[in-house]
Amino acid sequence: MVDPVIEIEVVYAAVDRQVLRSLSVPQGTTVREAVLKSGIGGEFPELDLSDCPLGIFGKVVVDPQARLIQTGDRIEIYRPLLADPKEVRRLRAAKAAEAKARNQ
Structure with missing residues (x-):
């Protein structure tokens, strides 16, 4: 007996281009x-x-080795962040506070 197949998409966005693949698994x-x-x-x-x-x-997906896909899922491949968003916000807030202190 043949295992049923399901249709999914896998996507990845690099800095310069994006790829979307539809496949049956x-x-x-x-x-x-x-x-x-x-x-x-x-x-x-x-x-x-x-x-x-x-x-x-x-x-x-916390555990992609264990999580089973379902029909219609769009799996996204994430790239590493170039900068930590929390750190960027902290630096921006510190800079704004410093500018405010200078202007008072």
């Missing part, structure tokens, strides 16, 4: 397995698909 495939089967790693050799953070429709 067997039911019971995990998020990580689907990303590895997508072939996106061949186009972006700098990606470590075995360890990079993944999400589905904008929500981070």
